[in-house]
Amino acid sequence: MSQTILYARVSTTEQTIEHQEAQAVAAGFQIDEVIADDGTSGVSTRLAERPEGKRLYDKLRKGDVLVVRWVDRLGRNYQDVTDTIRYFMKKGIVIRTVINNMTFDGETTDPMQEAVRDALIGFMAATAQAQAEATKEAQKAGIAHHKATSPEKFRGRKPAFTREQFDQAQILLAAGQGHSAIAKATGMNRNAVIRIAKDPAKAEAGLLRWGL
Incomplete structure (x- = not known):
C-alpha cells in the first residue's frame, strides 16, 4: 500500500515543522507520516546526510508520494536538488510540492513530456539555489552591519578592565x-x-x- 510522506526541514527559530505540515494539509495533501530535520542547514548538508532525511532513502517505496514545501528542502544546490529528484523518480516515487502544487514522477515515456519535466526540475532547482545564495548574502550583510553598529552583540560585554x-x-x-x-x-x-x-x-x- 502506497503512503504519502511529508519531509520538512527547518533551520531557524523563525520556521516550524508544524507550520510546514499545516501548509501541506491546507493545500489538500493527506499526510500519512511526517519526517523532519529540525535545526539542519539545507545549504551545507545533503539530504542523505541529514539525521532524518537519510531515512527517506530506506523508507520510500515505488508508488509512494514524497511531499515537500518546495524543492529546496531536498538539496543544497542546483546539482544536489536535481540529482535527488531524479534518484527518487527512478525508484518510482512521486514528488509533489506544496508551493505551486507541482508533481514530478518517472512514469511518463513521452519524450516531449520528459523534456518539459526535466527543464522544469532544472529551473526550480536553479531558483532554489539562487534564493539560498541570496539569503546567505543577506545574512552576511546583516551580520556585517550589526558588527559595525552593535559590536557588543558579537564581541560580548566589554571587559571592565584594561x-x-x-x-x-x-x-x-x-x-x-x-x-x-x-x-x-x-x-x-x-x-x-x-x-x-x-x-x-x-x-x-x-x-x-x-x-x-
Missing part, C-alpha cells in the same frame, strides 16, 4: 596577593579580579575581541 590592569593583576596573582588587595592596587572591581584568577585565558580573549 590591558594594563589585566597584566598587573596577573603579576600580583602570581605573587600570591589576595583578590581584595589586587582590586585596591589596580583600581579594578574585585569580581573582575576573581574572573581573571579563575580563567585568565578567557579574560584575555575578551580583551582581544575588543582590540585591547
